Amino acid sequence: MPNSYPEVYFPVVVQAVLAFVIAVALSSLSYLLGKRTRDKVKDSPYECGMVPVGSARERFSVKFYLVAIVFILFDIEAVFLYPWAVVYRELKMFAFVEMLLFIALVLAGFFYIWKKGALNWSQSD
Amino acid sequence: MNFYLLTLIKVAVVAGVFLTALAYLQWIERKVLAHIQLRPGPYRVGPHGLLQPLADVIKLITKEGFIPSHVNRFFYTLAPVLAVSLALVSISVLPFGPRIEVFGIETWMQLTDLKIGVLFVLAVSAVGVYGVALAGWASNNKYSLIGGLRSSAQMISYELPYAVAIAAPLLLLNTLSFREIVNAQSGYYFGFLPRWTIFQGPFPQIISFLIFLIAGFAETNRIPFDLPEAENELVAGYHTEYASMMFASFFMAEYANMLTVSLVATLMFLGGWNAPLPLPVSGFIPTVILVLVAAICFYHGAQPYRKWDRFTFPAAGIISLGLAAIFLVPILQPILLPLFWFIAKAGILLFVFIWIRGTLPRFRYDQLMHFAWTFLFPVAMLNLLVTGLMVALFGK
Numbered sequence: 001m002p003n004s005y006p007e008v009y010f011p012v013v014v015q016a017v018l019a020f021v022i023a024v025a026l027s028s029l030s031y032l033l034g035k036r037t038r039d040k041v042k043d044s045p046y047e048c049g050m051v052p053v054g055s056a057r058e059r060f061s062v063k064f065y066l067v068a069i070v071f072i073l074f075d076i077e078a079v080f081l082y083p084w085a086v087v088y089r090e091l092k093m094f095a096f097v098e099m100l101l102f103i104a105l106v107l108a109g110f111f112y113i114w115k116k117g118a119l120n121w122s123q124s125d
Numbered sequence: 126m127n128f129y130l131l132t133l134i135k136v137a138v139v140a141g142v143f144l145t146a147l148a149y150l151q152w153i154e155r156k157v158l159a160h161i162q163l164r165p166g167p168y169r170v171g172p173h174g175l176l177q178p179l180a181d182v183i184k185l186i187t188k189e190g191f192i193p194s195h196v197n198r199f200f201y202t203l204a205p206v207l208a209v210s211l212a213l214v215s216i217s218v219l220p221f222g223p224r225i226e227v228f229g230i231e232t233w234m235q236l237t238d239l240k241i242g243v244l245f246v247l248a249v250s251a252v253g254v255y256g257v258a259l260a261g262w263a264s265n266n267k268y269s270l271i272g273g274l275r276s277s278a279q280m281i282s283y284e285l286p287y288a289v290a291i292a293a294p295l296l297l298l299n300t301l302s303f304r305e306i307v308n309a310q311s312g313y314y315f316g317f318l319p320r321w322t323i324f325q326g327p328f329p330q331i332i333s334f335l336i337f338l339i340a341g342f343a344e345t346n347r348i349p350f351d352l353p354e355a356e357n358e359l360v361a362g363y364h365t366e367y368a369s370m371m372f373a374s375f376f377m378a379e380y381a382n383m384l385t386v387s388l389v390a391t392l393m394f395l396g397g398w399n400a401p402l403p404l405p406v407s408g409f410i411p412t413v414i415l416v417l418v419a420a421i422c423f424y425h426g427a428q429p430y431r432k433w434d435r436f437t438f439p440a441a442g443i444i445s446l447g448l449a450a451i452f453l454v455p456i457l458q459p460i461l462l463p464l465f466w467f468i469a470k471a472g473i474l475l476f477v478f479i480w481i482r483g484t485l486p487r488f489r490y491d492q493l494m495h496f497a498w499t500f501l502f503p504v505a506m507l508n509l510l511v512t513g514l515m516v517a518l519f520g521k
Contacts, residue, residue: 012217016210023205033186063278067281071281120491
């Protein structure tokens with residue numbers, strides 16, 4: 001049975017390389033096999049046949065940025081849950097109370113964000 | 126046998142099976158959707174359209190590989206490669222069955238068992254968002270940009286309930302290695318109720334399972350959460366500007382992610398390859414099912430609707446009867462029975478994916494975000510705390 005780190009991770013590396021080769025092969029095959037023609041209309045951004053107005057590099061709603069920030073906060077919290085869950089059987093009640101305090105603090109922040117309306121997408125900003 | 130040679134053989138087999146499964150998943154989806162809508166679905170290419178996936182691949186490869194001049198070329202070509210390669214990596218840590226012996230070589234039906242398998246799958250699926258976000262941004266098209274933005278916000282929002290829903294069963298199982306997760310779910314209560322985490326005491330994980338499935342739908346951009354490619358408002362969302370095989374790459378990634386989510390749900394919640402009933406009884410179930418399938422095939426072969434049904438249905442029936450006989454061979458049973466249960470459970474989950482696509486409409490975007498943050502996430506947290514309390518009070 002494989003025990004050393006190189007042996008445990010070797011299949012992951014092989015699979016990753018194979019996946020990358022498959023992905024590149026798929027993308028490049030049609031580029032090599034298919035015939036190609038170009039014209040001005042085909043080259044323009046497809047917007048249902050309308051002539052595109054302005055650039056696509058537009059400003060977008062700040063809500064997307066807010067969600068990303070909030071996500072980082074809570075995802076770090078979620079990562080802390082995993083080691084906690086793995087040793088839970090040994091620590092039991094102690095681990096529960098510790099995590100309850102931690103989650104209570106984080107959830108307090110969550111309800112603050114909620115009440116502030118950062119999660120409300122239907123109201124325009 | 127040399128470990129490295131064995132690994133290469135296993136990777137080749139798994140990749141071959143996985144890619145074929147992906148191609149036929151698309152065929153199954155078209156067939157099931159068609160039958161939900163009372164259409165026959167694809168049946169021109171080969172018997173019952175069985176060669177349709179092959180025809181589709183040939184068609185897509187010979188299509189024009191067109192890169193518009195207004196795109197950011199590097200990220201535009203990187204995005205589909207990233208999407209597909211990341212979607213295919215996580216299969217390397219998922220087990221399909223127990224330790225088996227083939228031609229005197231003992232091996233696990235798994236490429237490798239990481240001690241942090243669960244975290245690895247979560248990490249790879251989280252990076253998967255880059256494919257879609259980059260595709261949307263690099264296309265330099267307003268529809269693509271909106272699709273890409275929506276998709277990244279949606280995928281990271283549902284990442285949270287997804288991650289928390291997995292943490293709750295881990296309180297019962299206390300390990301991150303998939304192999305040990307499945308082993309911890311073997312055995313039965315009262316001699317018939319399997320110890321899968323959705324049934325396991327002191328707190329059955331049914332709520333986590335449902336949250337995981339819902340978040341899994343959103344993670345893979347499936348209906349009712351397919352806002353990124355909402356075709357009636359965004360044309361095709363983030364892949365509007367893609368053509369031929371690059372376009373198909375995104376679909377391949379979507380199907381691969383769907384398969385991964387189903388496999389992870391099977392391993393975490395449905396006991397992996399553990400049978401739903403104890404051995405003497407469950408050993409006969411595959412045979413009974415396959416004999417029933419054969420009987421239905423012979424019945425339809427006797428009353429053909431179409432010209433070829435008279436030959437294709439009896440042929441399928443004979444194949445099922447052959448499989449039914451193989452399941453009774455004692456030497457093969459330790460290999461085939463776990464595989465059968467594993468594939469059956471994952472297959473049922475995949476069918477649910479397709480079934481929901483055939484029946485539900487799409488969410489509105491504010492409903493989608495609201496649902497993730499103000500319902501799924503708090504419920505997942507609450508479920509986690511209740512599980513923790515129950516394990517602390519009543520756990521062994």
